[in-house]
Amino acid sequence: MKGRYQSLAASGAALCLTAVTLTGCGAVGGLTGDNEVTLRVVAADYGDNPQNSSAAYWKGLADGFEKDHPGIKVEVDVYSWSEVDAKVADMVKAGKAPDIAQIGAYADYAAAGKLYSTAELLSVKTEADFLAPLADAGKVKQAQYGMPFVSSTRxxxxxxxxxxxxxxxxxxxxxxxxxxxxxxxxxxxxxxxxxxxxxxxxxxxxxxxxxxxxxxxxxxxxxxxxxxxxxxxxxxxxxxxxxxxxxxxxxxxxxxxxxxxxxxxxxxxxxxxxxxxxxxxxxxxxxxxxxxxxxxxxxxxxxxxxxxxxxAMGVADWVMAFKNGHRAESGKFLDYLYQPKNVTAFTEKYDLLPATTSGYLAKQGATSGSAVQLKPFLTALPSSRLYPAGKKxxxxxxxxxxxxxxxxxxxxxxxxxxxxxxxxxxxxxxxx
Missing domain, CATH: 3.40.190.10 (Periplasmic binding protein-like II)
Structure with missing residues (x-):
């Protein structure tokens, strides 16, 4: 959905945040103390002004995850859609890839052998929850590397x-x-x-x-x-x-x-x-x-x-995890990211469609709010066709x-x- 939201993206510098403090932008994920791991996450901004920036969502997510997972810290940098893909590309080129990126495309990184597969990262429950057409679109040579984040139809x-x-x-x-x-x-x-x-x-x-x-x-x-x-x-x-x-x-x-x-x-x-x-x-x-x-x-x-x-045509944005030596920690964070409550919080904030079966069923059963208007889009989602995003x-x-x-x-x-x-x-x- 990158193209759709570029016109909504916040311009200017990145919105940098840390789950614990608002300092430390630019730090590279690694060991920060006695066996403490810091995960570096880069994400796209779906808001159109500072008041509805995605930074608030990611900070709340990181806070909740840290509370449940002592020993793992999470730092998130949120960039506008107009620059987030290039930022991640520059980081990868410099040998400083983030642990997790939520951006518009994954295939180049998967083809270069830089990503963990979902089988290496996720619990069986999380991996099985992705809607089938979206999961299939995240595959390269039958292995899934791209995790659908949010979706839409037309x-x-x-x-x-x-x-x-x-x-x-x-x-x-x-x-x-x-x-x-x-x-x-x-x-x-x-x-x-x-x-x-x-x-x-x-x-x-x-x-x-x-x-x-x-x-x-x-x-x-x-x-x-x-x-x-x-x-x-x-x-x-x-x-x-x-x-x-x-x-x-x-x-x-x-x-x-x-x-x-x-x-x-x-x-x-x-x-x-x-x-x-x-x-x-x-x-x-x-x-x-x-x-x-x-x-x-x-x-x-x-x-x-x-x-x-x-x-109908379906569109998805993607999450991926780079091979930085934090496979287990990244997997735990991704399992947390895809919990139904967290998926619903994001899709409701921006009137988007979920990428998971549990999220789909929750919206399908909604009787009020924007979810009702979204139902025609939702109905088209399970049988939709996506771009051949798995092709480099x-x-x-x-x-x-x-x-x-x-x-x-x-x-x-x-x-x-x-x-x-x-x-x-x-x-x-x-x-x-």
């Missing part, structure tokens, strides 16, 4: 007033459940006819083009990988999905005045909250943004090419998609050619 958001005014739905704004792309196209045409500036926002700009692309690929019966987890970016289904976007959405002027390849997701979100967008794909953050501006909205699964059910090559492939996918859907674009070029480079970077 849904189609629509502005109830705009759709009602355009005659897409009744004035009571109830019961719209489009199943196919043909229904989506028809709704977008009505919105255009009613003067809506952007009937359907299609953000294929650099911020998160890889996510928007994957959603459409999945809805078209394809995806980035095949059943054997090899890259299938240029599959016939994927080509057809982008041809639909080029011909039916962009080609008919249904995606607004900004070229999709130049439209970032947050800009699309902001336009939705201003009442300028009829429909777009979104995640839970958009709920709060729209509510704050008084926009009445509905949420449904993204329609598919032929109306048949297809998996994925970071480069994702960047390639961000730079080039917008060209495929512009008038005169060549989806087959663009996807073939991306796929060829991906396969070269990931020989099987």
């Amino acid at each position: 849904l189609l958001f629509y502005n109830e007033k705009l759709l009602a005014d355009a005659g897409v739905i009744g004035k009571d704004a109830k019961g719209w459940q489009p199943k196919s792309w043909a229904e989506l196209e028809a709704a977008a045409k009505k919105l255009k006819g009613a003067g809506v500036p952007t009937p359907f926002a299609l953000p294929l700009g650099r911020e998160e083009a890889q996510a928007e692309t994957m959603m459409w690929m999945l809805a078209g019966g394809g995806g980035y990988t095949d059943n054997e987890e090899g890259y299938a970016i240029d599959s016939a289904d994927n080509v057809k999905s982008l041809e639909f976007l080029r011909d039916k959405m962009v080609g008919q002027g249904l995606t607004g005045p900004v070229e999709p390849g130049k439209l970032d997701r947050q800009a699309a979100f902001e336009a939705f909250t201003k009442g300028e967008v009829g429909m777009l794909n979104g995640h839970p953050t958009l709920m709060k943004q729209a509510e704050a501006k008084g926009v009445k909205f509905g949420m449904v699964p993204l329609p598919t090419s032929d109306g048949s059910p297809q998996p 090559s994925w970071a480069g492939v994702s960047e390639d998609i961000k730079q080039n996918i917008g060209k495929a859907v512009q008038p005169g674009g060549q989806p087959a050619k663009v996807l073939e070029e991306i796929a060829t480079a991906a396969r070269a970077a990931d020989p099987r």
Whole structure:
């Protein structure tokens, strides 16, 4: 979820904290006394201001863990999403990797042999509690190294007033459940006819083009990988999905005045909250943004090419433990981190989805608060498909998609050619 929360991340210097005192930033984990071990943890900030910074959560977690585990101290550095991955990379390069990192990707470190596997770290109970699709996404060559921290899925958001005014739905704004792309196209045409500036926002700009692309690929019966987890970016289904976007959405002027390849997701979100967008794909953050501006909205699964059910896209952030000689201590801390009460405390604070079965069941049974609004996202989670995060090559492939996918859907674009070029480079970077 890194891309989603970069716009919320606190800027500037790291928020450094220690479970015992607020001093000692930059200390390297090690022995600090008579057989006392200090674990160094680096985490990302999910807050958008100092008042709701993730630093408070991690300090409370560290305090609680230390109380239950004498002899193990925990120091946590919290950095904004815009810098946390680079900070950890620099620490690893300098030979001072943290014991535990909560960041956006793990595959490079796993491939380099720098991480403990979950089997080496966690209790059987904790390891078995991860939701299956998230646990699978944390594997490299069948061994799990990435531990999913929090997750999210995507849904189609629509502005109830705009759709009602355009005659897409009744004035009571109830019961719209489009199943196919043909229904989506028809709704977008009505919105255009009613003067809506952007009937359907299609953000294929650099911020998160890889996510928007994957959603459409999945809805078209394809995806980035095949059943054997090899890259299938240029599959016939994927080509057809982008041809639909080029011909039916962009080609008919249904995606607004900004070229999709130049439209970032947050800009699309902001336009939705201003009442300028009829429909777009979104995640839970958009709920709060729209509510704050008084926009009445509905949420449904993204329609598919032929109306048949297809998996939604899921996204996860990751926790990993570096081989620093503190395997047992790191394992104890991670078991504590993934206790249901601690998982729930974090997901409720930031309106995110849990990565564990116990957390999922707790939210599924909720009858009040934001958990009720999150249920449509929650329902899609168990069968969702995630990025091929276990591939060391994925970071480069994702960047390639961000730079080039917008060209495929512009008038005169060549989806087959663009996807073939991306796929060829991906396969070269990931020989099987």
